[in-house]
Amino acid sequence: MKRMIAAGMLMLLCCFTAAAKKLVVAKDGSGDYTSIQQAINAASDETIIYIKNGIYSEEKLIVPVGKNHIKMVGESRDQTIISYHMYDCNSPESGNKCPAASWALWQDHADLIRTSATLTILGNDFTAENLTISNTAGPVGQAQALTLRGDRIIFRKCNILGYQDTVYAAADGMRSYFDQCLILGRTDYIYGGGIGYFQSCEIRSYGGGWITAPSTPGNQQYGFVFNNCKFTYAAASPRTGDDGRLIALGRPWHHYPKVAILHSELGAEIDPKGWPTTWRMPYAATSDSLHLYEYNNKGKGADMQERAGWAGVKSLTRKESVAYAKEEVLKGEDNWRP
16 A cells, blocks of 8 residues: 555656655654644745645645745545635634634634635645645635635646635736636635636536626736536535525626636536626626626536626637637746646
8 A cells, every 4th residue: 555655656746856855744644744734834945745645624724925836745636635614704802713712723823814714825836736625614604715825826636625715816916727626615616806727627516606706807817717617516505595596607796807618518507697696896787897708618507698788798709719728818927837
């Protein structure tokens, strides 16, 4: 078994330089650390943190500013599980975070406690592969699995699980790339002003909610782009009343949201209107600064005949769709090509 694990680790690490620092985290004490945060703290530029199977549920994690080029690799996508349970609540005495006892453990670290995320990433050039990141709080309020503030962040073959606000692209203009990931949620669960490109992902929704809540700045060309993804339905919601209800593609969250869905499969549970509510943003229906685009999708939910009649909701032409290739969306000023 140890030989199999070692062989798998070598395959995953093959593309890094010989100088890359390598750390192993294992709950059973067989690695360098039993704590993921300890490994992050020990990391320097170009560090690979290999995490053995187990449920790591006792830490609220952060990759601080200055911790760049860190890669976290799980032994198994479904059995290497990073989770926490914090959520936003009306509790001023605990910084509006619950449970209060959990907040007390992290209250002295302002960046860590700014959101309820299981994992907060402030460093640049972070990569995660082959693991699960989850917020297990359930239908109780904002409870992120991820808060992303760094640039050039990659998730490959990961499960990212939550209910409300699962993935928070918290910094305008910062770029994240999700490849072959499963992202689960119900309410505004992919949101923020950052740039997110979702390639060949499964976007799995509990009923009755909104997939995206983009707050893209008006001068930013891209927000969230979904290419060759599957939009699926999650049964047995943890909240009574969700099952059987339709799913909205999203709702605007101030500023001028931008979402594009291309070459994807949309299930029958997608609300035919796509964007059924302006969510107290009266400009949303008439502003052409909103870019809510679709192109070459399939499935019952891809029919655009009943989409909301907003100025910014439209089907792209083939020529227009070229601008939403991964290389265009993510290149920035440094020509990033994940």
